[in-house]
Amino acid sequence: MTPPSRPSSSKSAPPRAPQSAPITSRENHWLKLFRAVLHSSRPEDERIGLEGVRLVSDAVRSGFELEAILASATAEKSLATLLAELDRPTLVLRTTDKLFTSVAATETPQGIAALLRAPQFVFENLLRGGDPFVVVLAGVQDPGNVGTILRSAEALGATGAIALRGTAHPYSPKALRASAGSSLRLPILFELAAPVALAQLRVSGLKIVAASCAKNPAARDPNEFNFRQPVALLIGNEGAGLGPEIERSADALIRIQLAEPVDSLNAAVAASLILYEAARQRRDLK
Numbered sequence: 001m002t003p004p005s006r007p008s009s010s011k012s013a014p015p016r017a018p019q020s021a022p023i024t025s026r027e028n029h030w031l032k033l034f035r036a037v038l039h040s041s042r043p044e045d046e047r048i049g050l051e052g053v054r055l056v057s058d059a060v061r062s063g064f065e066l067e068a069i070l071a072s073a074t075a076e077k078s079l080a081t082l083l084a085e086l087d088r089p090t091l092v093l094r095t096t097d098k099l100f101t102s103v104a105a106t107e108t109p110q111g112i113a114a115l116l117r118a119p120q121f122v123f124e125n126l127l128r129g130g131d132p133f134v135v136v137l138a139g140v141q142d143p144g145n146v147g148t149i150l151r152s153a154e155a156l157g158a159t160g161a162i163a164l165r166g167t168a169h170p171y172s173p174k175a176l177r178a179s180a181g182s183s184l185r186l187p188i189l190f191e192l193a194a195p196v197a198l199a200q201l202r203v204s205g206l207k208i209v210a211a212s213c214a215k216n217p218a219a220r221d222p223n224e225f226n227f228r229q230p231v232a233l234l235i236g237n238e239g240a241g242l243g244p245e246i247e248r249s250a251d252a253l254i255r256i257q258l259a260e261p262v263d264s265l266n267a268a269v270a271a272s273l274i275l276y277e278a279a280r281q282r283r284d285l286k
Helices: 029-038 053-061 073-085 097-103 123-130 143-155 173-179 194-203 244-249 267-285
Strands: 047-051 068-072 091-095 112-117 133-137 160-164 188-192 207-211 231-235 252-254
Touching: 029 047, 029 068, 029 097, 029 112, 047 053, 047 173, 053 073, 053 112, 068 073, 068 097, 073 091, 073 097, 073 112, 091 097, 123 160, 133 143, 133 194, 133 267, 143 160, 143 173, 143 267, 160 194, 188 194, 194 207, 194 244, 207 244, 207 267, 231 267
Parallel strands: 068 091, 133 160, 133 231, 160 188, 207 231, 207 252
Antiparallel strands: 047 112, 068 112
């Protein structure tokens, strides 16, 4: 499924959000919940946590229904702007700056956070538009890299992404921040076993191309591969790259040529360069 679209309305003002008394106890149920979700490496009870004005605003504009918004005392102006964007009643929780800081996962909190249910997608969502381009993350362990790759994937025309088992969760707070909201908008499947994901991609008619970090003579430059077809791009672990069994399962290998003595690039940088080449080719096709 895709995030619900914002319903049209003739009302000039958004519905009034439920208000609660300011939270003053560290042991408050909601503060405990926000703290757990914002510091977790994966969704807690299918909840994901958003921290920061921009990320929460992006979720609202994308049509997600927020379970709750938490605001610190000094974030009232940001909260007012955010509430003006809401098109449905949302629980608003207020607390002190000190208590918000105890909940936040960032070093310099902006005083705004929100909870929502993790988006749920099926494989068919990744193939939308009849010209699928799916990014597959295989063992990318840094959530910052995961988020950056997903941001580039959305910006450069990918139709979906798969985070295989062993990959940092795309809905972890750090990955969400690094994606600048792309993790919420791009259809993503996660925790899939590699053989299952690759079989589904192949049955769906996608050519599987693997980004190799080894000096393999069979690996071509990205501009020599035909991205003007349904494609799944495999991106491997930051240090070890793709496992040999995954590389062997690919239809083609590609590798970015580097000047000596550099022998590799950051996973997110390499993925973004390949995604840009794919986007260039696919734009020419249209």
